[in-house]
Amino acid sequence: MLFFVLFHALDVPVYFLLASLGDITDFGFMFSSTSLTRKYLCCATSALLVVSTVPNLSAASEEEMAAKLALMEKRLAQLESRLSVNEQKTKEVKVLATNTGASNRGILGGGATAEILSNSAWRNLRWTQEDQWKTVVNGASIEQVNDALGKPPRTVKSLRPQVDLVYFYETSIGDKHGLNGKVSFRKNKVTAVIKPDFSKNNAGR
């Protein structure tokens, strides 16, 4: 009720303001509750009230809103990052599942391997992506290979005369139908690279 009285009391100065501008010459509408002019005046008064209060509200919450926005942006970035990682893992697991081979001749067996790999966050599978092999060339250091492909699931000190160490990148040990890559080192430098046959890999694309 108090709000109603105050609201309509404000109509009077608004009316005089409009009248002084020459916009209103007829004063009868002030006594008619259905007058369009009065309704117009009420709307104008409401707008004036809102406009007059908005700057105060904005000033009060500006910093808070900025903080909230920054938080949301940070959260969004985190979610995008997680999504990217999960998409990559899904892609890699699909690659592995596709390339583990129909047979279970590997030491771990094809199905078991895919299951183990898909549930193993520790295992670095970026070697299953063809682009990762671009920097693995003769003369590259062992650290560069580790960065590009990750540490392999199997390493052998080679019995060959001119090779010290061999990295075996395999979806399943001994499975010829799966993805298989091999990098040979001598004195911590790459001497030979056999890339996986990505042409038979459809899931990785």
Added chain:
Amino acid sequence: MKKTIAITSALAAASSLATAEIKINEFLSFSGFVDSSYTHSSNESNGVEGSDNSFGVDQVEIDWLFNFGKVTAQVDLEYQGDNNRDNDDGVEVEQAFVNYDLGNGLTITAGRYESGLGLEAKEPTGLYQYSTAYDFGSTNNGGGADDTEFGDANFLPQYAQGVKLTKVSGDNVYHLSVQDESFDNDGGRLGGDVTNPRRGNDDSSYSIEAGASIALSDELTWFIGGAQEDADTGDTLALDTHLVYQTGAWTFGGEIAYLDSDADRFSNTPNANTVSEAAVFALGAAEAPGANITIDGGSIDYSDSEAIQAMVMANYAYSDCCSVTARISYHDSETTGSGTATSTGATDPLDDFTGEAFSGTVDLEYLKYTLAHNYAVTDNLAIITEISYIDGDASAGGQDADYEALVGAVEVLFTF
């Protein structure tokens, strides 16, 4: 066969060197090998000819590797067959140690680990040929002066228990180890006065081993090191230095090692046939060499020995899969001792004797020439063939005994 340069597994684990492994999960992986061989030897000892052959699995080893970031550990389990070169049957823990990475290339290792001394690796996976340089073979003609069973005469330390500090700086590696023993004398304790009558053995020892592997250039590596053992039964000092030069398809290596001991260093060595040595002493003291007698009992105590051993080798890889190796190794020792010997099986019973006392000095000198071929079928399967000629002389009390042997071997080595 690879890497004559003996980089111990503890050292490899301590440094950034990559090791062979099959990962089981983030924390656990394993590696290992299966080594089997056929050998045939023809020998002549003091004019008595003999031959022998062996066939079977020499050694199977599985190494378990644990990785917990700064803390890593390794446990090596090995099986050695009846015809292995160490005459050490059964399954045993060859190594068990834990490493803690202190940063800045420093690592501390505790447990049982192999010595850093010696040019040749201690596992067949690290050799360029089948046999080791200082294994001079043996003959067993039923006992007697023609038996020569000194076997592996290598006096450098093998495995011990202790604490080791390793520093890796670039291509240089330094190590310092405090351990219970180095030469199999009074191990299992670490110094101190032991008084425990119920154990029946109050002897104790400790040993310090130190070594430095220095890369003089990209091709040339020099190692120098030594071990000093302080045992209640006597002290022993060994020094070792070797050079390795690798260029292109060639690898050259050379080593010289020296030992000075006043301990009974043969008493705990399974390959040392003390009865045969007693025979040499006995022959030197009482009988002519080549006499048809059988020494079937006796004992011997050594009081002092001095030895030197050396080798040179060259390896040439003539293709991606194959290489040939030539090696000449040498051992010379002089040992003073005394004891008793018993013979009950002489052709002429009058030649028999019981508890005959003897004393004197035994000089042993061996030369071994080895030619080996290594064919790597794959990265983890190799066939090694070898032929070695061994020429040895023993003298005691002014008497000499000769030993010659021609040994052929075919070895199949599988690693994983």
